Amino acid sequence: MADELDLLRAADPVPADGPHYGDGPLDHTAERHLNRLLHAPRPGRRTWSRPRPVWGFTAAAVVAATTLALLLGGSGGAPAVAAPRPLTVRAHSTPVPLDQVAKLAAVAAGDGSPALRQGTHVQSWSLGMSDDEPPLTLPEERVVRWRADGSHTEVVVATDPSHAGRPVLTDEGLVEDGHVLSRRTFPPMWGDAPPLSTPPHDPAKLRAYLAELIHGDTRSTSELLDATQELLNNWTLGARESAALVQLLADAKGLRPVGQVTDRLGRGGQAYVYDQGTGARRMLILDPATGAVLGLETTFTRDEPEYGVHAGDVMDYSAWMR
Template identity: 85%
Template sequence: MADELHLLRAADPAPADGPHFGDGPLDHAAERHLDHLLHGPRPGRRTGSRPRLVWGLTAVAVVVATTLAVLLGGSSGAPAVAAPRPLAVRAHSTAVPLAQVAELAAVAATDGSPALRRGTHVQSWSLAMSDDRPPVTLPEERVVRWRADGTHTEVVVATDPDHAGRPVLTDTGRVEDGHVLSRRTFPPMWGDAPPLSTPPHDPAKLRAYLTELIHGDTLTTSELLDATAEVLDNWTLGARESAALAELLADAKGLRPAGQVTDRLGRTGQAYVLDAGTGGRRMLVLDPATGTVLGLETTFTRDDPAYGVRAGDVMDYRAWMR
């Protein structure tokens, strides 16, 4: 296994075999591993880097014919990989109402810990589709860390926790598990508009922040989920921000509590489902004790033979970590 992948996983304070809801700040050992990964020497690193795919409901719906031609065409092409199975709600589990989650999150946020942190740590699975090739799922792990001077570093690794140690498909072909897709340092960046500006922890101000983020006048439930995902791709919310978001989610229309699930990183959470009405279903996974967003999944609700997908196939899934 690649050294970078080992360091990346060592920096994760909430491994799959760890206690549930392990969403505290990085301990000293994890910070040291992460700092070494981001700033330390890189022996044996392959030269060059590729731009990261932009994940999201809109992005994954785009036809990726060129990518699939590289992946599947010719004698050296990799075989198609089926989409992962959707998260399953645990039978007979209790569905916790969002209003109750908001109340618990408000109590948990009383001391303001953990604090908001700029940067993210996210594992994603995204489906690339074409009208003449089978769909393929592209998994990757991304860590973004910011410094006080406004610079930040991004490390993107090809890895799939569902199939640890096996080759992983990327946008340019098959690579070994843990292969570094890109490692980049960006110059200082400042801004007074979302997502560069700091997310507020007041519910009304957070709603305005998310509305501005999507460049809209109102915020539908689907747009609220889109905006939440974009914020979490840039920030790691603190307890107070998570509590404010939980209050917004509790007021959102169409999000129904479904019960308990175990996410793809082994964490237990509560699932809330939104039927998008456009052939897709969205499932938000929360830590019910703190309101922390653990993941967001989009699945197809009907077959689409033109793209080779069936009802229940996962279109996109992101799992956020501290």
């Protein structure tokens, strides 16, 4: 029982130092975490959990981040589920400086279209672990849509665009491509703090919003990228918000333009790399014409033989869509 209580405390989706939740309802991310905890399989069954972000990992998280491929029998022995390869920069492509993208985004935002929308549509690949199985990549697509009355729905589907039509590894085990993992409807929610409050499109105000969103200091490039990911997991940015965000990214230190990439959904974009100095590298992919964030990838930069982690292994990747 003591071990279970420790797990519950560690998995608390609403920490005591998160004042913006107060006594109000959980946001959809916290609800999802709590639901996954409450409905996890009992001991003795195969249970999967997501690793902590590598930029703040402990030894246990490094174990969770081992990248291995699962090969299934079938036609040609092709992998049905596998860890994605890191994105590669197109040879001889010309890097576009972030400040230039910021200028183009400001022009593109002139007519205010497209508009900001609450909710998100994201395809993700992230490493999961089991007590008795090798860690493997878990791909899923999540769509969150809000209604005018403040209620919203969340649909999570097991799918991997890079292996269309093949079985997909999930917390439930192997399922068919397109299998609905969860479909939930949430009652009306309102709030005057992030992420429920509307993100501003003024860069200075947006920075303050992001700092409140993650309870941190977004003047750190690492935390700015954390906040960007959290923002995009709650909102689909409009042209003006994307322009404000890319201006903050242009002012950040350490983001290097490296050239053109094709993301995991087949979209072309410009890549910007940030080496965090903690054994991890993050690659931000932007639409160079509008400044919209297309994706964010985290890879390891050094081997950890004890845990089976190799330089270049992908820990997680998110691709956002409208």
